[in-house]
Amino acid sequence: xxxxxxxxxxxxxxxxxxxxxxxxxxxxxxxxxxxxxxxxxxxxxxxxxxxxxxxxxxxxxxxxxxxxxxxxxxxxxxxxxxxxxxxxxxxxxxxxxxxxxxxxxxxxxxxxxxxxxxxxxxxxxxxxxxxxxxxxxxxxxxxxxxxxxxxxxxxxxxxxxxxxxxxxxxxxxxxxxxxxxxxxxxxxxxxxxxxxxxxxxxxxxxxxxxxxxxxxxxxxxxxxxxxxxxxxxxxxxxxxxxxxxxxxxxxxxxxxxxxxxxxxxxxxxxxxxxxxxxxxxxxxxxxxxxxxxxxxxxxxxxxxxxxxxxxxxxxxxxxxxxxxxxxxxxxxxxxxxxxxxxxxxxxxxxxxxxxxxxxxxxxxxxxxxxxxxxxxxxxxxxxxxxxxxxxxxxxxxxxxxxxxxxxxxxxxxxxxxxxxxxxxxxxxxxxxxxxxxxxxxxxxxxxxxxxxxxxxxxxxxxxxxxxxxxxxxxxxxxxxxxxxxxxxxxxxxxxxxxxxxxxxxxxxxxxxxxxxxxxxxxxxxxxxxxxxxxxxxxxxxxxxxxxxxxxxxxxxxxxxxxxxxxxxxxxxxxxxxxxxxxxxxxxxxxxxxxxxxxxxxxxxxxxxxxxxxxxxxxxxxxxxxxxxxxxxxxxxxxxxxxxxxxxxxxxxx
Numbered sequence: 001x002x003x004x005x006x007x008x009x010x011x012x013x014x015x016x017x018x019x020x021x022x023x024x025x026x027x028x029x030x031x032x033x034x035x036x037x038x039x040x041x042x043x044x045x046x047x048x049x050x051x052x053x054x055x056x057x058x059x060x061x062x063x064x065x066x067x068x069x070x071x072x073x074x075x076x077x078x079x080x081x082x083x084x085x086x087x088x089x090x091x092x093x094x095x096x097x098x099x100x101x102x103x104x105x106x107x108x109x110x111x112x113x114x115x116x117x118x119x120x121x122x123x124x125x126x127x128x129x130x131x132x133x134x135x136x137x138x139x140x141x142x143x144x145x146x147x148x149x150x151x152x153x154x155x156x157x158x159x160x161x162x163x164x165x166x167x168x169x170x171x172x173x174x175x176x177x178x179x180x181x182x183x184x185x186x187x188x189x190x191x192x193x194x195x196x197x198x199x200x201x202x203x204x205x206x207x208x209x210x211x212x213x214x215x216x217x218x219x220x221x222x223x224x225x226x227x228x229x230x231x232x233x234x235x236x237x238x239x240x241x242x243x244x245x246x247x248x249x250x251x252x253x254x255x256x257x258x259x260x261x262x263x264x265x266x267x268x269x270x271x272x273x274x275x276x277x278x279x280x281x282x283x284x285x286x287x288x289x290x291x292x293x294x295x296x297x298x299x300x301x302x303x304x305x306x307x308x309x310x311x312x313x314x315x316x317x318x319x320x321x322x323x324x325x326x327x328x329x330x331x332x333x334x335x336x337x338x339x340x341x342x343x344x345x346x347x348x349x350x351x352x353x354x355x356x357x358x359x360x361x362x363x364x365x366x367x368x369x370x371x372x373x374x375x376x377x378x379x380x381x382x383x384x385x386x387x388x389x390x391x392x393x394x395x396x397x398x399x400x401x402x403x404x405x406x407x408x409x410x411x412x413x414x415x416x417x418x419x420x421x422x423x424x425x426x427x428x429x430x431x432x433x434x435x436x437x438x439x440x441x442x443x444x445x446x447x448x449x450x451x452x453x454x455x456x457x458x459x460x461x462x463x464x465x466x467x468x469x470x471x472x473x474x475x476x477x478x479x480x481x482x483x484x485x486x487x488x489x490x491x492x493x494x495x496x497x498x499x500x501x502x503x504x505x506x507x508x509x510x511x512x513x514x515x516x517x518x519x520x521x522x523x524x525x526x527x528x529x530x531x532x533x534x535x536x537x538x539x540x541x542x543x544x545x546x547x548x549x550x551x552x553x554x555x556x557x558x559x560x561x562x563x564x565x566x567x568x569x570x571x572x573x574x575x576x577x578x579x580x581x582x583x584x585x586x587x588x589x590x591x592x593x594x595x596x597x598x599x600x601x602x603x604x605x606x607x608x609x610x611x612x613x614x615x616x617x618x619x620x621x622x623x624x625x626x627x628x629x630x631x632x633x634x635x636x637x638x639x640x641x642x643x644x645x646x647x648x649x650x651x652x653x
Contacts, residue, residue, distance in 0.1 A: 055652065056142040064138040064202070073145065075650050077561055077607035079514075079523050079548055085614050085646065087159060087181060088128060089149065093525060093546055095128070096571075098632045099639055100185035101153045102192025103223060104128070104579060106586065106633045108544055108571055109508060109529060112458045112478050114429045117377060117398050117405030118352060121324050122436040123299045123584035126221045126261045129194055133267065133293075136215050138202040139165040139173050144653040149179075151614075151646030154639075157183030157192075159646070174201040186247040186640065189226040189255040195219065212270035221261040225581035227253030227307065228635025237637055240628050247640070256304035257318075259584050263297040271334075283338035288331070295326040301442065301582055310494055310582060311446040320442040324435070327351045341384030341391070350375040356441045360448055367450045371439055375401035388415045392425075404455060405431040411462075420467040427460040433484040436583065437497040446494040447582055453499045457481040471513040480504040485537055486580070486587035495580050495587035504534035523548040537588050541571040541595050550603075561607040569599045578634045592634040599630070599638070610650040617643050 061073040083091045087101050094109040104125045121127075139145070149161035158181075165175035179196040195218075202213035229237060233250040244250050271289030300321045306313035330348035355370035379396025393410035411425025432438065432455055439450050458480050465473040483504045486495040510527040527544040550565025573596040577586035600621040606613045619641050622630065630638040 060142045061145055061652075062140040064140065066134050066136055073650065075607075075610045075612075077563065077605060077612050079521070079550060079563070081612065081648075082548075082563070082567075082603060082605055082614065085151070085648070087151075089161065093544070093569075094527075096632050096638065098579075098636055099154075099187060100190045100192050101157070101159060101183045102129070102181045102194050102221070103185075103190065104584070104586075106576060106579070108541055109527060110506065110538070110540065111476075112429075112480065112506075113409075113427050113460060113462070114431065114458070115394070115396070115407050115409065117396060117407065117431050118326075118350065118375060118401075118403055119354075119432045119438065120434040121263075121297050121299070121354075122322055122434065122440070123259065123261050124434065125579065125584045125586055126223065126259070129196070129221060130219055130261070130263060131196055131198070131217060133265075136198065136200060136217065136267075138200050138213055138215075139167075139175050140202075141165055141167050141173065144651075146651040146653070148649040148651070149646070152644045153181065153183035154186055154642070155184040157181070159183075171205065172201070172203045175199070187226065187229075187250065187637075188248055188252050189224045189257075191222075191224040193220075193222040209273040209276060210270070211272075212268070214268040215266075217263075217265040217267075219263045223259055223584075225257040225259060226255060227257075227309075227581060228579070228633075229253075229637070234635060237628050240626065247637075253309070253635075254303070254307050257307075257581060258302055259581065260300040260302075261298075261584070263295065265293065265295045267291065267293040285336045286334070288333045290329065290331045292330075293326075293328045295324070297324045298322065299584070301584075306444070310444045313443050313445065315443050318443040320444075320447075322354070322356055322436075322441070324354045325352070341382060343380070343382055345378075345380045346396075347376070347378045350377065354435045355439065358441075360441055362448070367441060367448055368439065369441070371402075371435065373402040375403065377401075389413070390415075403432040407431075419469050421465075423462075423464045423466075425462050427458070427462065429459075430455045430457045432456075433497075433499075436585070437484050440497075440583075442582060444494070444582060446492065446496075449496060451497055451499075453484060453497070454482045456484055471511055473512075474508075474510040476508045478504075478506045478508075480506070480534075483534065483537065486583065486585055487537070488587065488589065495583065495585075498537075500534060500537050502534065504538055505532040506530075506534075506538060506540075507532065519553050520549075520551050523550075536590055539575045539577060539588060539590070541574040544571040545569070559608065563603070563605040565603060567601045567603065569601075570597075571595045576631075576633055579636060586633070589634065594631040594633065597630045597638075610652065612648045613645070614647065615643075615645045617641065 058075070059072045063071050063073065086092055092105070094107065095105040096108055097103070097105050105128050144164065144166045147163040151159040153159055161179040163175065163177040165173060167173045177198040181192065181194045183192050185191060197218040198215065200215040204211045230251045230253055233252070236244050237250060269289060269291035271287050273285055273287040275284065275286040277284055298321060301318065303318040305316055306318055328348055328350045330346055332344060332346035334344040336342045351374050353370065353372040355372065357369065359369045360367040376399045377396055378399050379394065381394040383390065383392040390413045395408040397406040398404060407429040409425065409427045411423060413421060413423035415421045433453050437451060437453055441448050458478060460476055460478040463475045481503055483500045485498055485500070487498050488495050507530045508527065510525070512525045514521055514523045525546045529540045529542060531538045531540060546567065546569045548565055548567040550563050552563040554561050573593045575590045575592065576594040578589045579586055598621055599619050602617040602620055604615045619639055622628065622641050628637065632638045
């Protein structure tokens with residue numbers, strides 16, 4: 001892997017960006033000095049006060065996604081903002097969090113829509129907060145903009161997400177952001193500490209024919225692990241024994257383990273438009289570009305002394321680490337024509353290296369230490385809009401690789417009007433299972449394997465209706481062949497990778513509707529799920545529902561906008577997946593059910609200028625229950641009643 005070449009290219013690119021910043025600063029200083037001298041020379045001639053400048057309109061503060069879709073900053077307060085005011089800063093309707101902020105999430109519903117053709121890294125149970133390429137945005141702002149997120153955590157901890165973006169000139173923008181969480185938690189040995197650092201930059205030439213953008217993403221997720229409550233402690237928790245209201249007094253399985261997930265990603269992309277003929281009848285354009293990226297990830301599990309339920313270990317101190325490196329270079333071309341539509345084609349080269357530092361020799365054979373190689377991939381995209389219709393399609397294939405893979409995603413949408421839209425699409429995907437299904441090593445003897453699994457093949461039909469007048473509906477039907485999962489075999493005590501030899505069929509229907517009457521509103525979201533084949537390996541609740549009744553108004557001569565209400569979330573009982581701390585993964589089990597308990601939150605939210613303030617009494621209904629039957633996963637209780645508050649504050653400097 002040519003790290004040196006990449007670093008040289010990246011340093012050269014950084015120097016180019018720095019020169020743009022420096023040039024912009026110098027020009028700004030010169031203009032500022034000239035303006036200051038002019039003001040001082042005119043000060044004696046005129047005492048007329050300069051009228052304050054008008055603030056730029058909000059739609060000039062642009063957010064550009066990785067796919068170049070553009071939106072603008074939104075400082076409003078809505079019930080959707082309340083749903084996203086959490087650790088992930090996303091709507092977590094299909095998830096249930098563990099007790100402490102920064103821990104894992106258990107999955108209540110699944111999405112199998114993918115376009116990645118290489119295996120994913122290990123420890124997917126801790127990847128919910130790990131940002132990826134599509135989570136990165138770029139910006140263009142008329143004045144410096146900042147966004148500050150704060151929310152309380154549990155026992156000696158807080159959450160903070162601070163963001164700043166600046167245009168040093170009309171052509172160059174950069175942004176800096178850091179999201180950090182530290183929370184001790186209510187139970188023994190469940191400290192969570194996470195960090196996400198982001199830096200982005202984007203530049204375009206005077207003619208806007210040449211564009212370049214880049215980002216650096218550095219992340220870590222550190223979790224102390226306790227294995228969940230012991231069987232005796234689970235019973236004491238359920239019976240709501242008053243002697244154990246202090247959750248730190250409940251025994252956990254162990255208090256000497258932690259896992260650490262780290263990742264750094266560097267990315268740069270530039271594009272040049274050779275042909276730009278917007279004035280002609282055909283209105284066509286042609287551009288070419290390329291991108292490079294480098295990923296370095298690692299996962300570490302440490303335990304000071306071996307835990308007997310995980311089986312024998314090679315050493316008394318368990319210390320196992322796995323690394324992954326990936327370098328990718330891609331070239332692409334884009335052609336746009338008013339009549340034909342938008343076309344693009346790409347080809348990329350990927351060098352990947354996953355594994356460990358030593359080969360494991362066993363009586364029945366050896367387990368290698370590395371899965372590494374190169375992949376050449378090619379693909380194309382297309383989209384066309386015509387009188388409310390939109391056709392789109394994309395596909396890619398691994399032309400040369402140790403891992404076979406391909407996908408096709410195609411569909412069409414139609415907008416009846418601005419209020420009602422419908423979209424239908426099909427997704428076909430085939431790729432190798434994640435790396436920890438193929439190769440895994442650990443100091444625990446039971447956690448060592450090398451497999452030769454077939455590709456996981458999915459086919460999905462998806463229909464989506466969006467209508468403010470009627471309702472929003474999202475329907476998907478997914479078929480999966482050679483589905484892979486973790487499970488504990490009858491004679492084992494720890495999970496191992498499995499591949500299901502039959503087909504899995506999964507139906508998911510989600511409907512959303514908000515009903516308004518004057519200043520009152522009732523927001524409803526309900527999901528129905530059914531696993532038609534393979535119901536013992538894909539466990540999901542049949543019904544998930546969330547209902548919010550709230551009142552909103554403007555107070556103090558419209559100086560403050562407020563919302564007050566109650567949210568109920570509920571899902572039916574099901575055999576939830578269990579959590580394994582060594583793998584940092586969830587595994588299938590069919591012995592213990594969770595669910596069937598309501599989660600009621602009271603909230604009071606306000607907006608004053610660009611500041612949104614949130615107060616919430618979480619899970620208040622548990623105060624009136626004689627027993628505690630709420631769990632996020634077997635052995636891991638859901639959160640007790642707690643009052644939390646926070647804010648999101650935008651500064652337009």
